[in-house]
Amino acid sequence: MTATRFHTPATLDEALGLLDEHGDDARLFAGGTAMVTLMKQSLLAADHLVSLQRVPGLEGVRLEADGLHIGALTRHRDVETSDLVRVYAPLLAHVYSRVATVRIRNAATVGGGLAHADPAQDPPAALIALDARVRIASRRSVRELPVEELFVDYYETALAPGEAITELIVPRQPADAGAVYLKFLPRTEDDYATVAVAALARIVDGRAHGVRVALIAAGPTPVRATVVERALEGAPITAEAVRRAAEAVVDAVDPLDDFRGSAGYKRDMAVVFTRRALERALGLSPA
C-alpha cells in the first residue's frame, strides 16, 4: 500500500479518463470491501485508486422497457430492499440478501461485486438465470455483455483495461416462473457457499419451460448449467425427470477443494442442490 494515490473524480468521464491515463496502474474503487482485503493481504497493489463515490448517476434502480436498470454503485443492501427489484425480480432481491452480512451488504456495490469475480459470490447465479446484462463503458466506447460472458476465470473478467461497469440490466423475472436460490452453508450463516444454485422455470401444460440453472462456487467462474436446462426443457415434470436432469450438472461444474469442502463433495452437492432447486421451482416440493 505504498504511496497509492486515491482519486475522487466528480464525473464518469473524469473517472474513465483516469483509468485510461494510468492503464494497468489504476484500479476502480467502489465499496472497497474486496479491494481493502486484497491490498492488506498484499494480493493487490495499485498506484492509483479511482473512487466512484462522488460520481453521480451510478446509483439506484429504475424500471425501463427492457427491465430493471441497476446502477453500478448501488449497494447490495439497496438491491435487496428495493421495491422495484422485489416486484420485478424477486429472485435477485433474495440473492443479494444472501450475501455475507448486512455490514458487508451496506458497503459492497453491484459493480464492484461483479468485477471482483470470485466464483463463490452469490449474485451471478441469479443474474445468469435471469439473462441479465452489464453495461460497460470506457473512454472510447460503451458496450453490453451478458453477465454469463463477463466471467473468464478465477477472479478474472472480460473487462479490458480502462473499462468500468456502469449498469446492470435485468429483464423482468417472468411472473409465472418458479424461481429459487439455494445457498448451501454447512458452516456458518455468513460464509460463502459451499455450492449454490439458482433455478428458474415455468410450467406450461405440465411441462417445464424456460428452464434456467446457474451455479456458483462450482468452478473457476459462475456457470450456467445448460446440460441440465436442455435435459428438462419441454419435458413432463416428474420427480424422476428432475432427478435425472440434476445429475447432468456434474458435466457443467468443475469445483476446487477449499475450506468449504473437497471438489468431490461439492460435485455431489451440486447435484443435490440442483435437484432441490428445480423441485421447488417446479412445485414438486414446498418452497
Add this chain to the structure above:
Amino acid sequence: MVDYHAIGTPTPRVDGVEKVTGRALYAGDRRLPGMLTGRLLHSHRPHARIVRIDTSAARALPGVHAVITGDDVRGHLYGRRIKDMPVLADGLVRYFGERVAAVAAEDEETARRAVDLIEVEYEDLPAVFDVVDAIAPGAPLLHPAFGTYPGTQPLDVPSNAYDHTVTERGDFDGAFAEADFVFERTFSTQRMHQAYLEPHTSLVSVTDGRAHIWTNTKAPHSIREVLTVTLGLAPEQIVLHHSHIGGDFGGKGTPLDLPIAYFLAQASGRPVRMVADYVEEFMAGNPRHATLTRFRTAVMRDGTITAHHVEYFVNSGAYAAYKPGGRIGGATRAAGPYRIPNTRIESIHVYTNSVPGGHMRAPGGPQGVFALESHLDAIARELDIDPLEFRMHNLIAEGDEPASGDQITRPRVRETLQAAADAAGYRDAKALHVGRGMAIGDHGAGGGVGNAEVTIHPDGAVTLGTAIFDQGSGTYTTLAQVVAEELGVPVDRIRFEIWDTDGTGGEDDSGIGGSRATRVNTVAAHAAAQDARTALTRVLAAQLGVAEADVALRGPDVLTPGGEPHTWAAILAEVGRSVTGRSHVDERGPTHMTGFAAQIAEVAVDPETGQVTVLKITSAHDVGRVLNPIGHQGQINGGVIQGLGYALMEELTFADGQVTSLSFGDYKIPTMRDVPQLTTVLLEPDNGIGPYQIKGIGETPNTPVAAAIANAIADAVGIRISDLPITAEKVYRALQNRGAAAQ
C-alpha cells in the same frame, strides 16, 4: 438464606460504558514518545537449520532503528514453566511461523518493508507433524537438549514425548481378562484458536533501568516472574502496567512477542510496540492443542464398566513454553466421573513441528470429554442400553472414587444429568433424522493467591484496589458487588484502582486463569472489605465516644445503643480522613469441589448432504451461589457457542506443517444466526467455596458440547464421527460408507 443486596443481583458490567464508548484503553491504544513499531519475520519452513541470515538491507532502510536475530538474544529462553523456546530462533526453526528475526522502525509500513528485506537461507530437516509419527523410532528429535532447559529434567530416553505420566489403579490386567466385552476406539481433536477480538500486543519502554510493559496479559505477576528468567532482570526491574484486555478465552496468559519487544527496545533505545495481525495469530499464536485419545474399556454384560485404559496424546507443537504448567490436563477428563475400579491413565505430551499450543478455556477438557463421552455413548449403543441409563449406572455417587482420581465432596453429577434430560425432553418423540445426545463435563475452581485493598473515603466513595487485569469475563463487576455487599453500599459507589505489578507491595498475585478469578478474588475482596469495616468501626467508635463493640453498621447507617442513628458517611466526613482495609489471601489449597455440566444437544441431520443443524442445546449446571446472574449466564451462553464452533467448524488447518486457515473467512466461528435455542438449568446451590459458597462457571459450559453433538448425530443417523470438527462432508462420507457397506 442470607439476605444479600448486591450479591446475586443482575449487575451490568462496571466497565461496560467505558468500553462501548471507546474510553477504555487497550495496550494497542498506548502511544509513548518516540515509540517504534516492531514487526516479525516468521519461518516459512517447518523444520530447518538456519544457514545464514542477511539483515544488511533491512538495516540500511531509512527509518529502521533495530534489527535483531537469534544471534542477538542467544541463551534467552522463554516459557511459562518449561523454558524451551528461544526468544528468536537460534540457528534452527522448529515450526512454520516461528519467530526468526525482528525489526523496529518508525512506522509499520517501514517495519514491514524491512522484514521483507531480510534474507534467510535454510537447510530443511525432516519434520514430524503427527504425534504418532513423532514418537516412532527414528523420528527426528526436536529438542535433543531437553533436560538442559530451565524447568525441565533430563528424560531417561531421548524422545519427543517430553512428558509421559502414567497412573494406575486396581487390578487393571485382571479386569480385562474377566470382562464380557472390551471396546477399543480412538478419537482425535483439532487445534482451535481462541478467536479473541484483540490480537496480542506488547509495548515495552526501558527507562531508568526498568522495563515498563503494557501488554494484554491476565497474569501480570506470573509473566513478570517468567520475564526475570528470560530477560535476566530482577523482579524490581520489570513493571507491567494495566490495560484493558479484549477477550482471552485462555489465550492471553502468555504474551507471545513480549520478550522480543523488550530486546528491540533495548537495541533501539526507544519504546517499541508490537501488535500481531490475525495472520500471525493463526500462524503463530497459542492455540488449543490437538489431541489423540485411545481407549480400551472393559464392560460387563449388565453395562458395568470394570476397567478403562486411556492413552491421551497431546500434540504440544514445537515448544512447551506456552503451557503454564508445561503440560495440559485432559487425560483424567478422558476417565471422568465414572465408578471404574481399575484404570490406567497415560498422558503423553509430544513435540511436533507445528505451532506450539497454549491455554484455551478448560485446557484439555473439551478434548478429553469429547473422547470419553463419545466412547461411552458408542458402548451404550453397541450394548443396546440407553445412553442415559448407561451413564446413570456407572456415574459416581457420594463416597465413590471416580476414574479421574479426583476427590469430590458431594458430587451431584447424576442430579445434573437428570436435570438436563428432564429439561431437554430427552425421551420425547423425535422426527426422522433428529437425534439427541448427551455429555458431561466438570471443572473445579482453581486456586491461587490474591490481593485487595478497600478504601472508604470521607465523601462516601469507596475504592477497590486490585492487581487483577480483567480479561473481559467480568471479574471487576463481581468484585464491586462483593465490596458493595460487605460495606452495605450500592455497586455504583465502588471505584477501581487497578495496580501495576508494583501495587501489591511485593506480594504475588495469581491473576486470572483456571476458573480461579472468582474464587480467589472474592475471598480477597471480602477480606479487604471486612478489614475496612473494622477500621471504619474503630474510627466511628472514637468519634462517637463509644466502645467498638457497640458500633453496628447497617447499610448506610451506624447504630449505637441508645444513640441516635447516623449515617457513617456523615461521621467519616466529620473525621475527614479515609479508612483502608487490605488483604493478601492464599487460596491455593484443594477444594474437593467441582461444578458439573451436563448437556443435551438436539440435532437434525440432512442425510443427503451431511449437514448438521443443531436445534437446541440444554445445559444443566451444578452451581454454587451465582454472584452476578448476567455474568454467569454470559459464561454459559458464550461457552456453549464456543463449544458449538469446536464441534462443527473451528479448525486450524495445515498443509505440510503450514497453517492454511489464515483469516476469519477460512477459519469460521459461529455467528449469532448459527446459535440454536439455548436452555439453561441451574441446580439449587447446596455447597460451594469461600464466603459466598461459589463454584467456577467459566470452563464448564464449553466442555461437553462437542461430545453431546457427536452423540446426537449418532442418535439421529447412526454414524459416529470420532474426529473434530464434525463437518458436513465428514458426516456425508460416513453415511456413504455405511450405505456402501450395507450393499
